[in-house]
Amino acid sequence: MKTNGVWHKRIIAILAVFVMAVVSMPSARVTATESTKKQLEEAKEKKKQSQNELDSTKDNLAEMNEEKSSLQGQLSTLNNQLTEVSNNLQDLEEQIDNKETEIENTLAELEVAKQTEVQQYASMKKRVQFIYEKQNFVFFDMILGATSFADFLNQNNYIEQLSAYDRKMFLKYIETRKNIETKEATLEEEKEQLDEYKVKAQAEQSRVSGLVNQTSGSIKQYANDISDAEEKAKALEDQIKEQEADIKKLEAKLAEEMRLSKLAAKSAWRNISEVTFAEGDRYLLANLIYCEAGSEPYEGKVAVGAVVINRVLSSVYPDTVVGVIYQNKQFSPASSGRLALALAEGKATAACYQAADEAMKGYSNVGNCVYFRTPVPGLNGITIGGHVFY
Numbered sequence: 001m002k003t004n005g006v007w008h009k010r011i012i013a014i015l016a017v018f019v020m021a022v023v024s025m026p027s028a029r030v031t032a033t034e035s036t037k038k039q040l041e042e043a044k045e046k047k048k049q050s051q052n053e054l055d056s057t058k059d060n061l062a063e064m065n066e067e068k069s070s071l072q073g074q075l076s077t078l079n080n081q082l083t084e085v086s087n088n089l090q091d092l093e094e095q096i097d098n099k100e101t102e103i104e105n106t107l108a109e110l111e112v113a114k115q116t117e118v119q120q121y122a123s124m125k126k127r128v129q130f131i132y133e134k135q136n137f138v139f140f141d142m143i144l145g146a147t148s149f150a151d152f153l154n155q156n157n158y159i160e161q162l163s164a165y166d167r168k169m170f171l172k173y174i175e176t177r178k179n180i181e182t183k184e185a186t187l188e189e190e191k192e193q194l195d196e197y198k199v200k201a202q203a204e205q206s207r208v209s210g211l212v213n214q215t216s217g218s219i220k221q222y223a224n225d226i227s228d229a230e231e232k233a234k235a236l237e238d239q240i241k242e243q244e245a246d247i248k249k250l251e252a253k254l255a256e257e258m259r260l261s262k263l264a265a266k267s268a269w270r271n272i273s274e275v276t277f278a279e280g281d282r283y284l285l286a287n288l289i290y291c292e293a294g295s296e297p298y299e300g301k302v303a304v305g306a307v308v309i310n311r312v313l314s315s316v317y318p319d320t321v322v323g324v325i326y327q328n329k330q331f332s333p334a335s336s337g338r339l340a341l342a343l344a345e346g347k348a349t350a351a352c353y354q355a356a357d358e359a360m361k362g363y364s365n366v367g368n369c370v371y372f373r374t375p376v377p378g379l380n381g382i383t384i385g386g387h388v389f390y
Contacts, residue, residue: 040250047243054236061229068222075215082208089201096194103187110180116173267315272362275312281321286348286356288325291333292372293387298351300385303366305359307389310370317370 285305293304311317311324318324326334333339342348348356366372366382366389373379374386381390 036250036253040247043243043247043250047240047247050236050240050243054233054240057229057233057236061226061233064222064226064229068219068226071215071219071222075212075219078208078212078215082205082212085201085205085208089198089205092194092198092201096191096198099187099191099194103184103191106180106184106187110177110184114177269315269368270313270319272309272313272360275309275319277321277360282353282356282360283348284325284343285321285360286352287342287346288331288333288339289352289355290348291338291342292331293355293385294347294349294352296385296387298355299365300387301352301355302358302363303369303382303384303387303389304372305355306364306366307370307372309359309362310364310368314368314370 285308288308289301289304293301296304308321308324312319312321318327325331325339329335331339333342366384369382369389372381372387372389375383375388379388379390381388383389
C-alpha cells in the first residue's frame with residue numbers, strides 16, 4: 001500500500017508537470033519578439049531621420065546653387081562695370097595728357113610772345129628815343145632834305161605810319177598775350193577738373209574691384225559649401241542604403257521569429273528528466289552566465305541559466321547546451337569571443353556555478369522565457385536586475 005501510494009504521488013506529480021507545461025506553452029512561444037520589432041521601428045525611424053536630413057541638405061544645396069548663380073550674374077555685371085570704369089579712366093588719362101600737351105604748347109607760344117614783346121618793346125623804345133633825341137635833327141633834315149613841300153609831307157606821313165604800325169603791332173601783341181594767358185588759365189582749370197575726375201574714377205575702380213573680389217570670394221565660399229553639402233548628401237544616401245539593408249535584415253529576422261513563434265506554439269517541450277547533460281555543460285553554462293550576468297544579482301544569473309535550459313527543452317532549438325549556446329547569432333559572448341576568453345581563464349564564480357546547477361535541475365524563475373535583453377521601451381516581460389526576460 002505504501003508503494004502504491006508513492007507511485008500514486010509520482011503519477012500526480014507527472015500529470016501536474018504536464019498540465020503546467022501545456023498551460024504555460026503560449027508564454028513559452030518563440031514570439032516575434034518585441035526586441036526585433038523595436039529594432040525594426042528604430043531602424044525605420046533612423047532611416048526617416050536620415051531621409052529628412054538628406055531632403056534638407058538637397059534643399060540647402062539647391063538654394064546655394066541658386067545663390068551661386070545669382071552671384072555669378074552679379075560678378076559678370078561688376079566685371080562689365082569695372083571694364084567700363086577702367087576704360088573711362090584710361091580716356092581721362094589720355095585727355096589729361098592731351099591737355100598737358102596743349103598747356104605746354106601754349107606756354108611755349110607764350111614764351112615766344114614774351115620774347116617778341118621784349119624785341120618789339122626794345123625797337124619801339126629805340127624809335128621813340130631816336131625821335132625824342134633827334135627830333136630837331138630829323139625835322140631840319142626833313143626840311144632841308146625835302147625837295148619840295150610835298151616831299152616833306154610824304155616823309156612826315158611815313159614817320160607817322162611807322163609809329164602807327166609799331167603801336168598796332170604792340171596792341172596786337174598785348175591782345176595775343178591776353179588770349180594766351182586766358183587759354184592757359186582755361187586749360188589749367190580743365191586739367192584740375194580732369195584730375196578730379198581721375199580721382200573719382202580711381203575711387204570707383206577701387207570700389208568696383210573690391211566688390212568683384214568680395215563677390216568672387218563669396219562664390220568661392222559657396223562653391224566650397226556646395227562641395228561639402230554634396231559630400232554630405234552622398235554620405236547620407238550611402239547611409240540610407242545601409243539603413244535600408246539593415247531594415248531588410250531586421251524584417252527577415254522578424255519574419256523568421258514569427259515563423260519560429262508559430263512553430264513553437266505547436267511544438268512539444270521535453271521534461272528536464274529527459275535531458276542528458278554532457279561533461280563540460282556545467283562549466284560552459286556557468287561561464288556563459290558569468291559573461292551575460294556576472295554583475296547581475298543572483299536571481300538574474302539563475303534567469304540566464306533558465307533561458308538556456310528552456311531552449312534545450314524546446315523542440316525549436318538545439319537539444320544540447322552546447323548547441324543552444326553556440327547557435328548562430330543567439331548569444332553575443334559566444335560570437336564575440338568573450339565566452340572563449342572566460343572559458344580559457346575559468347572566470348565563472350561560485351554563484352554562477354550555483355545558478356547553473358539550479359537551471360540544470362529544471363528550476364526557472366522566468367517560466368518558459370527563451371529570450372532576454374536590456375530593457376527597451378515597449379518591451380514587456382519579467383524584469384530582473386538589468387535584463388528583461390520574455
